[in-house]
Amino acid sequence: RDEATSDPHTQEECQILSQYGFKEKLTVEEKLSMIRTFNALLTPLRVLKEIATNPQKAELLWAFEDNVEKRKQIPNGLEKEYKVAKLIQEQLQLDIETNKILRISGIYESNSFEVPLSDNQKHRGCAIFSTVCMMNHSCTFNVQIAFFDGLAHVWATQDIPSGSPITLNYSQLFLGTPARRCALAKSKLFLCQCLRCMDPTELGTHLSSVKCPKCDTGLLVPPANRKEPWPCCSCKTSISISTIEMLTNLTATFMAKVDKNNVSCMKKILSMMEQHLGAQNSTSVELKHHLVTRIMKEPLQELSTDDLWSLIDMTESLLKVVNLVAPGKPFIRGHILLYHARASHELLFRHYCDENNHTIDTLLSETRTENCPNETIKECENSMFSRVILSERDMEPVLYKDRKLDEINISELLQQIQESRIILKGERRRPKDTRVLEAFLTRLLQKQNEPRSICNNSKNTHTTELTII
Known part of the structure; x- marks a missing residue:
């Protein structure tokens, strides 16, 4: 308690919560239970303290829908809220009306948003944004919200005609x-x-x-x-x-x-779900999204070629669903586009890159030129894409079982990367290596359009350096 001296948790709150009573030794389960209890207690206490000295905020707060009467009609609909009220009144010995506590809890339940409290997204809380919470719900929404710097940033996912409702997906x-x-x-x-x-x-x-x-x-x-x-x-x-x-x-x-961290397990279950429910079923689609997200956390160079083709198939399947239920440019489209582009890039990279034994350290040191700023190098230090050596070799498509490398449309990939970067700006995401992917694919596109010189002697193969710009 002595360390809790900075906002939002204050010394005053420590003094109030000290009335709750503590055991000298607590198990892990008891500690977690107490944390949940304290969070439930602190929300109404902080709100009441805030509106006590701010009449305008008080007027605005009480204007929000609390759904208390509706919850009273549901069995155990207010069970948690009544427990919180009892703890505040009896355990903390605070004279606060039960109805006020019920209303505040209902207002937060109906109108609040989960927001990040730190840049790494690990610590989260809830907050009410008076304008944003007025937006209605639709499963086919036209805006999305990103939270940073204590503000709610609303981004249109598609064109919204004048007079049309602005809708979120709850x-x-x-x-x-x-x-x-x-x-x-x-x-x-x-x-x-x-x-x-x-x-x-x-x-x-x-x-x-x-x-x-x-x-x-x-x-x-x-x-x-x-x-x-x-x-x-x-x-x-x-x-x-x-x-x-x-x-x-x-x-x-x-x-x-x-x-959700076991890729092998998810693959087996996905196969079973698709067999019994169908590949189109929401359970299969949701699990497929989890699987793709998990795979993309690992270095793609460690995946087999067949796994990369599977990744491309899954992302294309997910994009078809997203295009129908969330048309426009939602954040999830940006992520899936980037996943698809990275998997496709890895396949192209394996085939068209120089076969000389370049280590990452060598490539990084060679890439530190006047045309490549140090900050760009630093950003890509853990990347295998920091330098690309392209060779003027035979451009015939390579067969992977029943797949061809020329199935990958490089022009479309470039558009996908650019679109994903624009979309993810709304979340303040900085996808790694997008500039490098673009540079590599641009060069490949140029090579496809260039007249090819026939060279049977591999020793005379012409190489072109590609630096990051």
Whole structure:
């Protein structure tokens, strides 16, 4: 407690919380439980302290929707809030009305955003932004929010006509309609009726549809009446809603136990999910996104060529879904575009780069020229892309099993990298090596358009240096 002297946790809060009572020795579970309890206690206490000396903030706060009356109609809907009120009144011995505590908790539950408290995103809190929280929800949103420097930055993901509502997505993008609507009903207390939720096919993605067990090509599509059997769009077989719910519950239980850090495990489970639910199902798509994100955290040079092609296939599959449910330029599109470009670049890099034995240290030292600033080198010190040596060699496509290297469109890759960098500026992300990827691909594109000289003697192969600019 002596160390808690800086904002937002103050000495005054320490004195109040000291009334709670502490054991001399606490287990890890007890410590975590106490932290959760203190967080629940501090939110209403901090809000009440803030509005006590600021009438304008108080007026604004009490104008927000709290949904207290709606929560009273739900079994145990205010159980946590009543416990918090009791602890504040009895344990901390503070004279605060129960209704005030319920309302503040409800206002934060309905209107707050989770925000980063540090640049590394490890520490997070919740905050209310008076303008942003007025934006309605839509599963086909047209803006996204990024939080930094204590501000909420709103970015349009597509053109918004004058007079049209500005909408956010309160839910997760790849969730199917039943799970999405259920989550919104529990957390925000409304039943979403947006364009995506009202379309059984979810704008053509079939994220909620399930692979038909009777035929190979059909999908069981959710009916307009959620209690009716699900018909197959191909063979017209129907499956009862109870069977669908049992399958959904089993899948959810299974997915909750998946180790998101185990690539091999996720690959096996993804294969199983695609076999039983279909590759289009939200569970398969969500797991595929987790798998791609995890793989991209590892050095791509350690992946096999077949794994890189698989990565390209998965990112292209994800982009098709994103283009339908989140048209425009959402942040997730920027990330997936960059993943796709990096995997494609690695394949091109392996084939077209010089075969001489260049170490990273050698390449870095050679690249320190007047045309390459030191800060650029420092930024790329852990990268294998800091220097590229291209050779004038045979440009015939290389076969990888049933795939060809010329399937990769370099012009499209350049556009993807540029687009991803523009999109991710909204999150203040600085994707590593994008300038190097662009330089490498630009040179390859030039080489494809240049007349090739035939040279049978490998010793006379002409090499061109490519430096970062």
